[in-house]
Amino acid sequence: MTTNFDVIIIGAGSAGLAAVREVRKQTERFLLINDGPYGTTCARVGCMPSKALIEAANAYHARNKAERFGIRGSEHLSIDVAVVLQRVRALRDRFVGRVLKATDAMGVRSIAGRARLLSPRQVAVGDDILETRSIIIATGSRPVVPTAWQALGERLLTTDTFFEQETLPGRMAVIGLGAIGVEMAQALSRLGVDVHAFGKGERIAGVSDPAVAKAVRKALEDEFSIHTGHEVGLCATADGVRVQAGPVDIEVDRVLVAVGRKPNLDDLGIETLGVSLDKRGLPPFDRNSLQIADLPVFIAGDANADASLLHEAADEGYIAGVNALASEPTRFCRRTPLAIVFSDPGIASVGQRFSDLNEAQCLIGSIDFGSQGRALTAQRNQGLMRVYASADDGRLLGAEICAPAAEHMAHLLALAVERRLAVHDFLAMPFYHPVLEEGLRSALREIAGKLSHRRPDLSACEAYQAEALD
């Protein structure tokens, strides 16, 4: 095979494939190397199968609202979990299939094998040593499983193994209350599993605003048990797993471990780059160019542990792909931070989180969805949104959200933060009635009321102070 390339891309995930797309606009002298299953983490064991599971769980859960809507007979509904899981896998196969077409179409430019760096311009795959002008590391991440728990064998699941299950046990513990833990714990509970969820710290789904965090906890605790603040101990019993955490001592059938993900950088030969590594084994890199130090090596996606989200992996693949062949790397302006957890109510953060704020210099507006008009009509009246703006000029800084339709309002807010809109600019936009976004408008109006200046336009139009109208 050819052993001299312009760019070698390591990892055929979302970041690696985005990089290939950019690289091949400039050269066909590239090589994509992937170790392990193809199809991307997102489509195979991540975003997509988890959302397919959540949708089924939510559809079944909707029966709990039927009686109050006046719909009779919902108590006769039942769920066939095996069929739910079959559907998840069928959709997963469809999504993966589409991705495989892209790698298959690359022919000899895509090879399977474990890549190892030998220097900033050399990569080994098996016995082959390949020379290249530049390298893109896009090796993704994998679930962290503490060594002590590995002895649990098949009783311990991660999202890498969960979606292969034919059915679900009666009792499960979910360890870790980040995005994965929250999404999976709620879905499992809605599918009829008796769920106990455990978090190490008090933060749930990454929410830093204490008021929003309280709303998150309240909403989730209505559905399953949450235990936080204690170290979790797991040991095998005759039929299952004993879970101990502070005063809690229970037995479950299976454990889903979701305590974070680790970049796939070990055994990659990253030390051959000659740069100092931090305590997580990560090299220094510029998040705007993705260049490692001043080397012709770029690191994109979960591999750099910066923002482990699909849209960020796609952006980073693009940046690395553009820069890998450039004489001088471009430093790209990154997008406004946006993170969404697909729970119900949804959880989201946009721009600056509460923990990032200088509280003395910002104004906060909030809306409790417990009494928001449209949310009440749909029995979706749960949650709290807090919006942050600069006290100087009302410019929107960010928000933390636990609300119905959080995913949509988060996008609207992201646009406003990205465009550097002030609260008054946002309030000058139309808000239809009755919509959940009127809740967002209430939070914005609260901030506007605290600002000294008013604009002589419709942004000054005030609320009725009536839940049916706001």
Ligand SMILES: Cc1cc2nc3c(=O)[nH]c(=O)nc-3n(C[C@H](O)[C@H](O)[C@H](O)COP(=O)(O)OP(=O)(O)OC[C@H]3O[C@@H](n4cnc5c(N)ncnc54)[C@H](O)[C@@H]3O)c2cc1C
């Ligand atoms: C359960 C779950 C749900 C998620 N849900 C969402 C969501 O709703 N929204 C969202 O934005 N994000 C979500 N994410 C995160 C998102 O899936 C990831 O951020 C994204 O898939 C990362 O893409 P990547 O290209 O960096 O890595 P990957 O897609 O993992 O690709 C890396 C590839 O590199 C290969 N590789 C590793 N080491 C080597 C080596 N030495 N040589 C060659 N190849 C190697 C791997 O086998 C893999 O094929 C979720 C993740 C999980 C696990």
Ligand SMILES: NC(=O)c1ccc[n+]([C@@H]2O[C@H](COP(=O)([O-])OP(=O)(O)OC[C@H]3O[C@@H](n4cnc5c(N)ncnc54)[C@H](O)[C@@H]3O)[C@@H](O)[C@H]2O)c1
């Ligand atoms: N909707 C989404 O966008 C979505 C969904 C799923 C995953 N993801 C991405 O996947 C990545 C991984 O998700 P994750 O939830 O595994 O990681 P995470 O880092 O977001 O959360 C892990 C949680 O586990 C806790 N934890 C760590 N050790 C523990 C222990 N020993 N016992 C109990 N709790 C412990 C941590 O305090 C943390 O709250 C995230 O970075 C996220 O961006 C995104």
